[in-house]
Amino acid sequence: AQEREILTWELNGVACRELAQMVADDKYVPDIIIGIARGGLIPAGAMAYALDCKLMLSLNVEFYTGIGETLSEPVMLPSLLESSGLHDQRVLVVDDVADTGKTLKLVDDFCEQQGRVAEVRNAVIYQKPHTITTPDYCWRTTDKWINFPWSVDPPVVETRNATSEADG
Ligand code: 5GP
Numbered sequence: 619a620q621e622r623e624i625l626t627w628e629l630n631g632v633a634c635r636e637l638a639q640m641v642a643d644d645k646y647v648p649d650i651i652i653g654i655a656r657g658g659l660i661p662a663g664a665m666a667y668a669l670d671c672k673l674m675l676s677l678n679v680e681f682y683t684g685i686g687e688t689l690s691e692p693v694m695l696p697s698l699l700e701s702s703g704l705h706d707q708r709v710l711v712v713d714d715v716a717d718t719g720k721t722l723k724l725v726d727d728f729c730e731q732q733g734r735v736a737e738v739r740n741a742v743i744y745q746k747p748h749t750i751t752t753p754d755y756c757w758r759t760t761d762k763w764i765n766f767p768w769s770v771d772p773p774v775v776e777t778r779n780a781t782s783e784a785d786g
Contacts, residue, residue: 623762625743630767633743633757634661638668640755641710646739648710654679654725657714660768661743665712677728679721685763692721704732711740714766716756719749726751 625633641648651671653662655678666674681692709729716722722740729738741755744764 621762623744623758623760623764625764625766627767630660630743631664634664635668637661637741637743637755637757638665641665641669641739641741644755646710646737646754647708648739649673649707649736650675650704650709652677652709652711652725652729654711654713654721657766657769658712661714661741662712665710665741669710671710677725679724681718681721688718692724704729704735706734706736708736709738711738713740713742715744715746715764716740716742716749716751716753717746719745719751722749722751722753 648669648671650673651662651666651669652675653659655676659676662674662676666672679692681688683689711722711725711729713722713725722742726738726740729735739754740751742753743757745753745756745759747759747761
């Protein structure tokens with residue numbers, strides 16, 4: 619089997635704290651943190667607490683359809699495109715990994731195009747060496763496929779013989 623980079627739930631906590639520390643030491647004080655759903659939501663939430671930033675927004679981008687299989691371009695899901703207006707806001711965009719870097723670029727460009735945005739920076743737990751967008755803050759670099767704790771297991775299925783409350 620191909621070698622993997624393993625992020626555990628435990629290590630994710632360390633990664634998010636250290637990533638937040640990099641942002642703080644850099645004296646970047648975001649007004650709003652944008653988590654890229656779904657992978658960026660958990661690190662974004664952890665970083666929002668660590669940076670004491672209460673305002674969060676989520677943008678949903680689909681790119682990978684399987685391990686190593688992508689659509690030709692990342693697609694922003696239209697239902698979540700509504701922007702709360704990024705006027706005068708210092709934005710921190712958070713995702714799990716910058717692989718090709720296309721997702722980060724799509725979201726960065728989208729934020730910049732919102733007009734009168736103060737500043738947009740991004741933070742990722744991992745970057746791959748070939749990313750087209752160099753993240754402002756990055757915890758680790760790897761060329762391996764990463765197993766994230768929130769997506770390594772398949773979705774749950776209903777337990778056989780489970781009774782819901784409605785069933786009585
Ligand atoms: P991009 O290629 O646009 O930088 O990355 C798009 C998305 O693909 C990432 O946000 C992430 O959800 C997924 N992805 C990219 N590389 C990996 C990887 O090594 N492991 C996992 N689990 N997901 C990845």
